[in-house]
Amino acid sequence: MFSIAKTVALAALILGSSTVMADAKLDKEMNALALNSGCFICHHVESGAKGPNGMPPIGPNWEDVAARYKDQKGALETLTKAVMQGTNPYASHWKDKVTGLAMPPNAVAIKEADAKKLVSWILALKK
Known part of the structure; x- marks a missing residue:
């Protein structure tokens, strides 16, 4: 179930994109x-x-992810x-583009099928 804040944030993301x-x-x-899985944090x-x-984001934006892995x-x-198990902070390939060191494991936040x-949707994004 969506809270009002989540609904407003989602609408802003969709309409402002x-x-x-x-x-x-x-x-x-x-x-x-x-949004419900916490990705937009x-x-x-x-x-x-x-x-x-105003600093670089914590994790890479998904347009750049799509471009890098095209x-x-x-x-x-x-x-x-990477989503399910997390990434190695010592092998970051987004160095100097994001403020985060590594992606944490997200198996508690999202099912693997989801x-x-x-990820399939992200890879299909275009600028």
Whole structure:
């Protein structure tokens, strides 16, 4: 069930997004999934979005993730695993672009099937 604050935040994310998205129903579903799973605490959809206090965001924005992994074999599996198990802070490939060191494991926040759907949607984003 959505709280008023979550509903307002989700509407702002969807309406304020200039990202080219193909399916409004899927976009709304994936934004709701990300919101309810806590993804927007660290990530933004759009490139150029700032984190707290105008600093770089905690995690990479999803447009940049889509661009970095475009046409990369195994990207869906690699990123789904990163969502579920977290990432190594010593092997960050987003160095100097984000303020976070690593992605924490999210298996308690999202089911693997949902994470895979979300990652698939993220990989399809275009600026």
